[in-house]
Amino acid sequence: MFAKSAKLHVNGVSHNIRFYEPYPFVVKKAAGKNLIDVDGNKYTDYWMGHWSLILGHAPRNVKDSLKRQIEAGWMYGTVNEQTIQLSELISKAVPVAEKIRYVTSGTEATMYSVRLARSTTGRKIIAKIDGGWHGYTSDLLKSVNWPFSESESSGVINEEQIISIPYNDLEGSLSILKKYSKDLAGVIIEPVLGGGGCIPASADYLKGIQEFCHENNSLFILDEIVTGFRFRYGCLYPTMKLDPDIVTLGKIVGGGMAIGVMCGKKEIMQFADTRDKKKSERSYVGGGTFSANPASMVSGFATLSTLKNKKSIYSKINDLGEYARKELTRVFDGDVVVTGKGSLFMTHFTKDGIAEIKNSADAAKCDTNKLAKYHFKMIAQDEVFFLPGKLGAISNAHEKTDIKKMITVSENF
Ligand SMILES: Cc1ncc(COP(=O)(O)O)c(C=O)c1O
Structure with a gap:
């Protein structure tokens, strides 16, 4: 099947x-915590649709909303009520x-x-x-993939108008930003590096960059496409008392349907x-x-409504994440x-003696081949799916028994 693809x-x-x-499996369907491939293998999924599916695959309320929307048409190309309803939820939860x-x-x-x-x-x-990833x-x-000094692609012009700064290194970042201050339109940052290695930024780092931006009349843009509605009902930035000018959202706020959102000060x-x-x-x-097609809007609305009405989802999945980090650290006993x-984990x-991972360069210096082998072993032998080399995301469809199984198969590896 993949050869055909x-x-x-x-x-x-x-x-x-x-x-x-050697080649990816081909998926036929998905439900709850599982992806099912064309051979009938049923994987416990930690990739979860590029981390967009916080409620799991095809949760009932989102499915029901989508079914109703399909009956009412799925593409209007006009202003619609479904969009206003989703925006009311987002604007209440995201102050910017x-x-x-x-x-x-x-x-x-x-x-x-x-x-x-x-x-x-x-x-x-x-x-x-x-190491920051903001799409293509x-x-x-x-400066997305290691080594950061190499161009990511031919065909990109005016690369000199993008500069890059080291994550979680305020002094190093400010010294670069100061050099370009006169022509600096803005800084864009993920509060937790996603593709770059699942690495949280320190609040002090983000505050320092924000302060520089605001004093310099440059925009402070937070990319919360991964982090928005992932850890709490709303964005991550208010928990660090940040005041971004623009926040981008995506993934979770579309409930698994195509979406991107720009939120900003008036x-x-x-x-x-x-x-x-x-x-x-x-x-x-x-x-x-x-844009704002009613299918994405109702899918996002049903997802956010569920998260709003059942905040225990966050304590459940955050606790499972904490448990996974603790147990993986234990079973790999000093190697990870x-x-x-x-x-997210x-x-x-x-x-080479790396003891701490504060940025993407640290992550790139780790044994990424071993990580790919570890993830592939779980795919091939254990029906556990992480996209090789990428972070894992726990959804509300996962239970502690799933994490325990993942720990056991990690121990076997
Ligand atoms: C932080 C971040 N920003 C932007 C994007 C791009 O989003 P999309 O793949 O929907 O274009 C991603 C995708 O993974 C992301 O992780």
Whole structure:
């Protein structure tokens, strides 16, 4: 089946990270905590749809909402009530969301945020983190994968307008930002590096960067596409008393349907208002054909409503994450550092004396081959699925017995 896929698709996949050696299994269906492949193998899934499925696969209330929406049409291309309902939830839970614009992927949300930062400041340079991942937009395709000094792709122009700074190293970051301060439109940061190794930022680091941005009249953009509604009902930034100018959301807020969201302060988002601005003054921020489609909106609404009404979901999955980190650290007995926060975790096999993982460079210096082997062993022998090399996400469909099984098979490895 994969050979067939490889004939039809580049690398056989539709997202680079979905390929792993020797070849990925092919999924037929999914329910709860499980992915089921075409051979009938039933995997306990820790990839959970690129970490978007906090309630598990196909939870009943989201499914019911989608079924009702299918009956009422799934693509309007107009203003709709479903969008207003989702936005009411988001704006109450995310203080910075004074104005919202929907798109259909996280990539677009960060791409437009960068444009908005350049429009509002009249400056060109955007700073990102070494190892930060914000999707495939050319505006942010730099310093993603180790070694950070190499270009990520041919075909990207004006790379010099993206600069990168070391995560969790305030002094090092500020010394770079100061050099570019006059032309610095904004800084974009994930409060927990997702693709870059599941590494939380310290509150002091984020506060220091924010302070620099605000004193320098640059925008402080937090990419909460992974972290938004992941650890609590709302974003992570209020827990650190941060005051970002723009926050991007995606993944969980679409409940597994395509979504990206830009949330921002009114005075910044108004630059995207095309009604009373000349072309030269506005930021032409899109949406796109499928933006705010009612299927994504009701799926997001059903997901957020469930999280809002049942906050115990967060204590359950955060506790399971804590348990997984503790037990993995125990079974690997000094060979790993397990990073993460709440229901997200990642096992790094240390080498060359690395004892702490504070940024993506530390993560890249770990034994990534061993990590891929570990994840692949669980796929091949244990019906446990982590996308090889990536962090694991626990959903409300997982139970302690699942984590215990994952620990046992880790011990076997
Ligand atoms: C932090 C972060 N930002 C942006 C994106 C891009 O989102 P999408 O894949 O929906 O374009 C991702 C995707 O994994 C992400 O993790």
